Amino acid sequence: MTRKKIIILGANFAGLQAATQLSSRLYEVTVVDPSPYFEWTPNIHELLSGCKQLHTLQLSRFKVLSALNHRFVAHRATNFDPQWQTVELETGETLQYDGLILAMGHETTDYGIKGVKEVASGFRKGAEIVQIRSRLESLLQQQNSVTVSIVGAGFTGIEALGELLRGYRHNPALSIQIIEKGNQALPGYTQKISDDIRKICAEYPVHWYFNQTISSLTEDRIILSSGATLSSDITIWTTGTQPASLALNIEALPPHRSGIPVKSTLQTRTDEAIFIAGDLADYTPGLTKQAYHALDMGKHAANNLARWLEGKTLRNFTPLNKPMALAFGDLNTYLIYNQTVISSPALAATKESIFQFYMTQLSHKLPVKLIAQNASERFASAFTEQLMPEFNAQSLIRLLKRTEILQWGGRKDLETLAMTILSTALS
Numbered sequence: 001m002t003r004k005k006i007i008i009l010g011a012n013f014a015g016l017q018a019a020t021q022l023s024s025r026l027y028e029v030t031v032v033d034p035s036p037y038f039e040w041t042p043n044i045h046e047l048l049s050g051c052k053q054l055h056t057l058q059l060s061r062f063k064v065l066s067a068l069n070h071r072f073v074a075h076r077a078t079n080f081d082p083q084w085q086t087v088e089l090e091t092g093e094t095l096q097y098d099g100l101i102l103a104m105g106h107e108t109t110d111y112g113i114k115g116v117k118e119v120a121s122g123f124r125k126g127a128e129i130v131q132i133r134s135r136l137e138s139l140l141q142q143q144n145s146v147t148v149s150i151v152g153a154g155f156t157g158i159e160a161l162g163e164l165l166r167g168y169r170h171n172p173a174l175s176i177q178i179i180e181k182g183n184q185a186l187p188g189y190t191q192k193i194s195d196d197i198r199k200i201c202a203e204y205p206v207h208w209y210f211n212q213t214i215s216s217l218t219e220d221r222i223i224l225s226s227g228a229t230l231s232s233d234i235t236i237w238t239t240g241t242q243p244a245s246l247a248l249n250i251e252a253l254p255p256h257r258s259g260i261p262v263k264s265t266l267q268t269r270t271d272e273a274i275f276i277a278g279d280l281a282d283y284t285p286g287l288t289k290q291a292y293h294a295l296d297m298g299k300h301a302a303n304n305l306a307r308w309l310e311g312k313t314l315r316n317f318t319p320l321n322k323p324m325a326l327a328f329g330d331l332n333t334y335l336i337y338n339q340t341v342i343s344s345p346a347l348a349a350t351k352e353s354i355f356q357f358y359m360t361q362l363s364h365k366l367p368v369k370l371i372a373q374n375a376s377e378r379f380a381s382a383f384t385e386q387l388m389p390e391f392n393a394q395s396l397i398r399l400l401k402r403t404e405i406l407q408w409g410g411r412k413d414l415e416t417l418a419m420t421i422l423s424t425a426l427s
Helices: 013-021 041-047 061-067 126-142 155-168 191-201 291-309 345-362 368-393 396-401 411-426
Strands: 004-009 027-032 037-039 058-060 071-073 077-081 086-089 094-096 099-102 106-108 146-151 174-180 206-210 214-217 221-224 229-231 234-237 241-243 274-276 324-328 332-337 340-343 404-407
Touching: 004 013, 004 094, 004 291, 013 027, 013 061, 013 099, 013 291, 013 345, 037 061, 041 126, 041 155, 041 345, 058 061, 061 071, 099 291, 126 146, 126 234, 146 155, 146 229, 155 174, 155 191, 155 324, 191 324, 191 332, 191 340, 191 404, 274 291, 324 345, 332 345
Parallel strands: 004 027, 004 099, 027 071, 099 274, 146 174, 146 234, 174 206
Antiparallel strands: 037 058, 077 086, 086 094, 106 241, 214 221, 221 229, 324 332, 332 340, 340 404
């Protein structure tokens, strides 16, 4: 039997999860991504404080996909032609497909602001954060005062702030400034989280600039649209994303600002052979850009593509509303679910458990010895750098005293949360 050819562009959460669903006995699967390593991005902010090492957040895409008997191509896709069902690589190679999954996700945008590309440090890849930490360490040794600016007070910006405080809050040379165009930290979420974070930061040199936009950046200055100027030794850019550039250049699949429009089956509206998963999918109703959505969409897109190739009826994607964990260094962690927000330093173990679980799940086809080695390295790092210092420094009673329900959404939140956890476990 001739195997149908499936190409997956992008091997992050959605793409890698999609690949795990497809049998090499039935399909000839090729996964294309220019980077050799998958990174668990929900925890990469921990590289900034040094409590995580880059290799513990990575999986070899080649090893994972080889274990699935799929082909991995570590090159950039430069174009694809839906009419001829081909994908062109930067090497000049042309790949043919019967079915295609686009999972390239989003990339950072500078909104056309002068100086961002040349001066600002990105915060979406592990190597970027390792470089920020190295530069910060060097400046702290050379200068009497160092100012780090974080542009954007969303999830990424706040977690970056937490790690700076975890690693350097006792260093008198460091000051931090947050620039946010909204009127609070974490725009779109309850003001109570913002207030709690600002209360924690009150004893540290953290300066907030709300309702501010940036006109331009220079090597040591941030020029605000108001005309004010802020000094900055390191500027971290955590705001703004757009669909991957390859997706923006496909006339047959015109993207919206948030991604490529899809049906409820995750199939594109203009080409039945193409499915979209992860952040690139413009799904209605809109979804928050969370790893768990990308993982679920990758699984569903792969299964539906297989059903389409077999001539079977496609199934609608039903997103699960799972709780989100926002880490604020070693100072606090927030569990957010619908209208309920619980804060406690003890919840740091929750986010760490999610990381450990999914990294093991994504690598489950690797040889047992390698799985055990990777898992032991991840756990040893977490125990020595996070869990042991936290629980040595504070007794369980003190941790419980710092646990607080910032906002209660009622019994309904508790019931739906229990059902979500059960559904996730069963799936």
